[in-house]
Amino acid sequence: GQSLEQPSEVTAVEGAIVQINCTYQTSGxxxxxxxxxxxxxxxxxxxxxxxxxxxxxxxxxxxxSRSDSYGYLLLQELQMKDSASYFCAVRGLxxxxxxxxxxxFGAGTRLFVKA
Amino acid sequence: xxxxxxxxxxxxxxxxxxxxxxCEQNLGHDTMYWYKQDSKKFLKxxxxxxxxxxxxxxxxxxxxxxxxxxxxxxxxxxxxxxLGDSAVYFxxxxxxxxxxxxxxxxxxxxxxx
Numbered sequence: 396g397q398s399l400e401q402p403s404e405v406t407a408v409e410g411a412i413v414q415i416n417c418t419y420q421t422s423g424x425x426x427x428x429x430x431x432x433x434x435x436x437x438x439x440x441x442x443x444x445x446x447x448x449x450x451x452x453x454x455x456x457x458x459x460s461r462s463d464s465y466g467y468l469l470l471q472e473l474q475m476k477d478s479a480s481y482f483c484a485v486r487g488l489x490x491x492x493x494x495x496x497x498x499x500f501g502a503g504t505r506l507f508v509k510a
Numbered sequence: 511x512x513x514x515x516x517x518x519x520x521x522x523x524x525x526x527x528x529x530x531x532x533c534e535q536n537l538g539h540d541t542m543y544w545y546k547q548d549s550k551k552f553l554k555x556x557x558x559x560x561x562x563x564x565x566x567x568x569x570x571x572x573x574x575x576x577x578x579x580x581x582x583x584x585x586x587x588x589x590x591x592x593l594g595d596s597a598v599y600f601x602x603x604x605x606x607x608x609x610x611x612x613x614x615x616x617x618x619x620x621x622x623x
Contacts, residue, residue, distance in 0.1 A: 428611055437600060438553070440611025480551055489566060497566050498612065500545075500553040 397421040397487050399501035406507045407473055415468045415481050415504045423488025425496060427459050427466045430482045432503070438482060441468070470506075478508045513537050516601050516615035523591055524623055531586045531618045533601030539613070540606050541565075542584040544576060547598045547617070559584055591622045 399419045407413040419427065426445040430438040444450055444459035444466060456469040470477055480503040489497050514535045523529055535542065543566075544556040558566035559578040573589045584601060598619050602612040 426609070430611070432551075437614040437616050438612070440613070443609050443611060445609065482553065497555060497558065499555065503551050503553075 397485055397497075397499040399483055399485055399499065401481075401483055401501045401504045403502070404505045404507070406509065408509050409473055409475060411473050412469065412471045413473060413506065415470075415483075415506070417466050417468075417483035417501060419464050419466075419483070419485045419501075421464075421485050421487040421499070424461065424464075425486040425488070427457075428484040428486065428498065429455075429457050429468045430484060430500070431479050432482065433479045441481075473508050475508050475510065478506055480505050514601055514603055514613050514615040516599075516618050518618060519616060520619050520621075522621045522623065525591055525593060527591050528587070528589045529591060529620070530588070531599055531601075531620075533584050533586070533615055535582055535601075535603040535613070535615075537603055537605075537613060539603035540581060541604050542578065542581070543602045543604075543612065544584065544586050545600045545602060545614075547600060549597070553600070557584075557586075588620075591620075593622050596620055596622045 401417045428443045429441040432438040442457040449458045454471045459466040482500045482503045484498050484500045486498045516533045541560045543558045545553050547553050556570050557576040562578045575587045578584045598617045600617045601615040604612045
């Protein structure tokens, strides 16, 4: 099966850097995604890592280590508007390996940005 | 233009009723999904369709029945609603291949009373 673990809450101050970690277990791993969801809103796609290393998109970066089954989302120059829930999501094979994929979401990390 | 649109946005109904949620995407994506988000914000996949064909059917009560008349539409019908069905239901779509994220609709908040 597939499972993910991420911290339930993180608090940081405006202008700081915060890292949200995610560890996963899956068979047939294909990639790790990150999504942002503001209260009352829909999840929005931030990034996708299929290979080891760091992917940078503006203030947000995402890292993956396939050998450690671990990834993180790095948010720099935090702004108040970054207060939201952040979900890691793993894309893996649908058991019993029918050739299809599915994406399973973690429980989310609630980020509070303080002034 | 709205990429993935769901209707209705809010749905309040009594236990035992039957209701439907509609979803349409104008992105030309091949795959569509239904996810359920509970009060603890846990997003759980329910169904996935690829070009109108069901490819994922998670352990969901058979009171839930998806229907995809074409690849741009994926509707969800729920029979005999129960209190535990109260949640936010999100429709999403994606392009084939890796690296493409899901585009979610704005969600339907279902409250069963």
